[in-house]
Amino acid sequence: MIITLLVPGIMPAMVAADEDSPSEDDGNSTLLLPDLVIDDLSWSPVTPETGEQVTITATVRNQGDTASGVTNLAFYSNGDNIGERSVPEIEAGDSEKISYSWIQETESQVEISAKVDEEKSVEETNEDNNGIAAGYITFKKTKLPDLIISSLEYTANPRPGKFQDIYISVKNQGTETSEVTKLVLYVNGSPYDDWQVPALSKGESTHFSSAWTPLLEGSAQIRAVVDGDGLVAESNEGNNEKTATVTVAEEFLPDLIIEDLVPESTEAEEGKNLNITLKVKNQGTAPSEAVQAIYYINGTAPSQEDIQIPALSENKGTDIIFSLIPDREGQMEVRVSIGSGKVIPDSNRSNNQFTKIIDVKTILPDLIIESLSLNPEAPKIGDNITFIASIKNSGLRDSANSELEYYINGTNTTQNAKVSVPAIAAGGTAEGTFNWVPEEEGKLNVRLIADSGNTIREEEETNNERTETVSISKQASSITGGSSGPSPGSSSSKSSSMGSGVSKEPAKNVEVKELDTRNIMSGYHVKYDFAKNVTCITYVEFDPMKTFKKTTATVEVLKGKSIFVQKQPPGRVYKQLNIWLGNKGAGREDSLKNAYTGFRVEKEWIGNNSVNESNVTLLWYDSKWKSLSTEKIGEDEDYVYFRAKTTAYSCFAISEYTGEEGTVEAGEGIQETLRSWEGTGKAILNSSAEKEGSMEKKPMGVAKILLAVSLPLFMILVEYFILKKKI
Template identity: 45%
Template sequence: MRTGFLNALICILLIGLIIPGMIPGIAFAVEDIDKGSEENGNSTVDLVIESISFDPENPGPEQKKVDIITSVKNQGNGTSESTNLAYFINGYRTGESRVPEIEAGQREQISFSWEPESEEGTVEVTVKIDERELVPETNEDNNERAQSLTFAGLPDLIIDTFRYPKEAKTGELKNIEIIVKNQGTSESEGTKLKLQIDGVEVNEWDVSSLAAGENSELISEPWTPASDGPVEIKAVVDSEMSVSESNESNNQKTGTVTVTGSEELLPDLTIESFKYPENSEPGKHENIEIRVKNQGTSASEVATKLELYIGGVKVNEWDIPSLPAGESSEPFSGEWIPASEGSVEIKAVVDGGNLVNESHENNNQKADTVTVTVSEELLPDLVVEDILSEQGDPQAGKLSNLTVKIKNQGAAPAAEAAAKWYINGEAVNENLQVPALSEGANAEVLLPLTPEKAGKTEVKVLVDSGASVTESNESNNQLTKVIDVKGLLPDLRIESLFLNPETPKPGENITFTVTVKNDGAGDASSNELEYNINGINETYSGRILIPALSPGNTTSGTFSWAPGNEGQIEIKATIDAGGVVSENNESNNELTKTLTVSKETISGGSGGGGRPRSSGSSGGGGTASKEPASNVDVKELSTRHVINSYHVKFDFIENVTCVTYIEFDPKKTFRRTTTIVEVLKNKSVFVPELPLGRIYKHMNIWVGDEGAGLPGSFKNGVIEFRVGKAWIKENNVNQSLIALQWYDKSWRSLYTEKVREDRNYVYFKAETPGFSCFAITEYIVDEKSSQETEGEGKLQETLKNWNGRKAGNLNGSVEESGLIKNPMGKAKILMAISLPLFMIFVEYFILKKKI
């Protein structure tokens, strides 16, 4: 009995030790599993495309660029990772855009520039989010959306109606009717309609603008055939192609009219042949031979005259007897003795007095007049054709190159010659050189002219001034031209634009002071300064009078405006907006400035009489670089207000560095913040090693001195930079491998894409999580990792000092203090104690049975 009681007591004690040890471990394990399942189950992502829009909405067929604007929403309850948008035009993949991380319930607008080829009609634009399915989503079937885009069409003008007689008789009045139609899809501009009969234009009409599908009014033309035979009639609309059409090959219609002889048969006298000498000499006897033909349908029963004109003067005439239909006369000969050198016009006319009633009265003389050149021998003849100023009127005191046009109008080549020139009658010591010229050839010689004063200046050029070329005419070698010389010109420039106050609030009146300077050498007349203000859903513009300014002087003007809304506003000032002042430089008349309007107090004061800082804000302040000055090649500063939730952009307008702008979305509010871009001579002292790849530039970007550039202070950071085409060409660099690298314990290659290019540079845009030390490189991938070194420690210390508090590392993470709970660790300890006790308990019962 005592033994049984003792056994029962031992069993109870062992169970009491084992069960309490196992239950907490099991409970902790179940709790940890449930917690992990709950966390994973509640965080979801679902990306959808809410809308697709286009800019412009209805592009023309020749549109060079269409912006596809896509609104993407994350309708899950977790933050999505960055992914891509793919674009398809009529099923063909056109390109892609990068989509940043999107928080739950938030939207992002992504813009993609598409350069269409010549389009007309409607195309289908399809946009797919997360094309490669890199982001796990609760619904993968709603990632695509399609939208139709309609291109405006072109007009298409045709001859819709063309009525004419198929048959006609000579002398019979007929009517030709024409209607023009626009069968295109857009309105046409006004143009011309022409009617041709046997290749000769007989009439022309204005055709007004026609809407798509509209016909013109009926156009009618009376016509009386003059002779029998087939006659081609052609109507042509827009023959000059002044209207851009979808089809330029259907603008005409042609028809043939068969004309037969009328009851009245008529003769038709023409000059059948006309022989004359092509070259002659003064005093030489020359012979001219003419033959007349009657190509009509009846005899020319009335005698008439054949006349010969030389130099516009009638020199001979012959009687033309009656000629049967189809018959030619005997040749008529006349003698001509040229009296002097020169050009002579020779013309033969039959029935000039219209004595014979003919079927055609407009073919009685030789259609082409002939010019005969007479010379004693074949010689050159140099002349000055013109003196031109290709760059407009010359300016007093400024070098201008005049162009002297010289021609050899003789019948033989001319050797090289000198040309002397005179300014206001005074010879210039320097001669112009005229190259050798073949017969009929031209040459252009530059004449350097620096006028002493404004007004009229007489310029005379004498070619072959040394009489080294023997010419057929020695009296036509010079030309005098009067040139208008302009006075000294001004150059107006906006020197500065100041605002008071510099940090306005909504409703607060701002006074803008603009300073204008005349940088030119001449006086500037009074003119107007135009200002344009663009804010958030509000605009304002006006003009102020700027008085006359003498060279080197300045003047100021003011205007006022009160903003109604928060956000960034842009002010653009333009001097001489009406273009009334003629200047040396017309491209420097504008100045643009941006500022931020905010209700928040953005004050740097933290004590004394200063106003208290807004909750959650911090100061950005000015920036002082800690990079040694000896390592800085060039730098540029830009100042903006950084306000929580308001997108900010720092533009570097001086273009002295390789960075054009940076932008980001602040998560905190800072006071007036200055950003410095430093282009370095060598790598920064804050980094211990060079990045991989061929290096274009090392640079630092410091945003303020209180942490405005740290990753925890902003999101969606972007840097636009440029790389010289000369460097790319000299080093045979692949543009697609150019990347911006950022130092964060080790070098990290940032997502970089090409955005544009100009004559000298290729421009890229990179996404960055922080601002500090960078390098522009031709990137090479390397798998090895880097350890933090002394140089990195310097960079970390600099950023810590600027932030005013400890920053764990470059990406802004800060370790949290406090205990780290580990329920599974506790469970393992309890189970380690309980299992041996359980083994002892089992062994006890086995031994008991044996006993």
């Protein structure tokens, strides 16, 4: 392509454009632009006086995909420009606070607004979202006083019948001199004393005192009110009083109580450490000393360190965390006692204990029928069929020995029996095997029941059954999913495996995989959470543009390079993997938007390889390796967690990527491969495992060989019959 540059006064220049350089509309590039918006517009002070300086602050954020250039920010009062400020370059996702100081000389109410990039000096993805109106500022011309009770003091630990002094201070914290008014002292709601308060200038205070003799033990309320009749016009009429509660007693002592015991988990586990928060309060009339407490589990005090309770002032509380280990399942009684059997100064020693019942989780096994296979796979009449049932313990505790019961029902056929199943460790599997010889053609329903005698207490008692359908004929047949259907990870049939997530990756190259199923409906955000945490992918989320209903997401962590990838990924590679969304195209680029993939990387790998965390990147493959925008979102003791903005779902790699170019290869990309799967469920890939030992079947070649052999034989036979007839 030739580009001609025309500049006035200069000869035309012709430049040859690189044919491989992407243009805006060639479909191979995306124009990244900033997008400036104003998130917030505020001012201080909120209610200014006329002539008082007001500082207006705008928060400008770049919500676009790339950094913005330097621009301007204009401030307005009732639509009139009152000033401008420069806005520096802002990186994508960042924000800047821009302030402008302004003085309004007249009493009025004005609307404050602002607009960024008013002259459109920055090209943005959206030019219509640069302004904001924040509300109205009311400027008052009149200055007013503001009378408050700045202090209310009394003698500590008052005793009945003893003389006490009460001291009151009144202050004018307003902006104008106050008028003469009145101060009243109330005791237990009744007027006790009063004074005339003189005019006070701005910031001036005055002081008063009153003699008080309490008569009875108990609580007494003291309240001082200035200008209670509202004789003085003030800027704030709601801050004219102060109240204090006084405890009158012959003797002042602390009183420690336990308000609650709060376990960190609503269901603890036997043998595992449990943190409990002890809430302690001193509700007495004097500070308490530092003391100790101990705990009891079901009435017994196990070996432990004392719980340290610090000194507490009166009416103050604190939270103390201590740990214990539950010794049994079910309900556990936890009792905490303050003082550890020692005598402590306390006004009430009968309230120093607290008891709480905590549920301790009952951990159980959970037996399911994972799959059913048979040998031969295509049984015929008279075959001695070996049925192999895989029983899995999906619970968290080992199971005991159990029995597998099976029922075979078909045309003129009914048989049932039980098979012994050994103990199965948590997460493990065992096999139950039985044999049967069919005598007639037809379909058989094979029903399997794990722990048929209900001898094992399980976490879930309703998932022990599975039914499969087997076809018996003179020709080979196959096993297909029955009413319960194959469970995730089973290999009962090709159609069911395709339904549980597209994958033509050879099993020998898959190190581990995890599945999750969701309904995909256009317009509803979808998030797949891989809760078992067996892979490095933690979640997949996106906004569907099409409806696929029930769809399974499959994550495969690979042992080496995928068969769909022609080149190794660039950088120092942590993991190579595939992520598939069903087999109907749900993971294609044109089926989703706003997609993000969460993943984690072991800290041990980062440390052992001196990896820079900021360079950890999720790479996506489609004809070449492409780096995805990746950010760190957190970490724990073992892993660093990341999130990557994702284009589509197919082949990926996690790598320490420092900008190496991906290698462009010929041939169709993964997205085209997914399109070829749609409808037929088959893919034509140069690297696919579809070919058998790299040998191509050539039926026409076989036909030619047969023709070459049979034609001469036929001619010989014809000639023989002709000669015989002549003879």
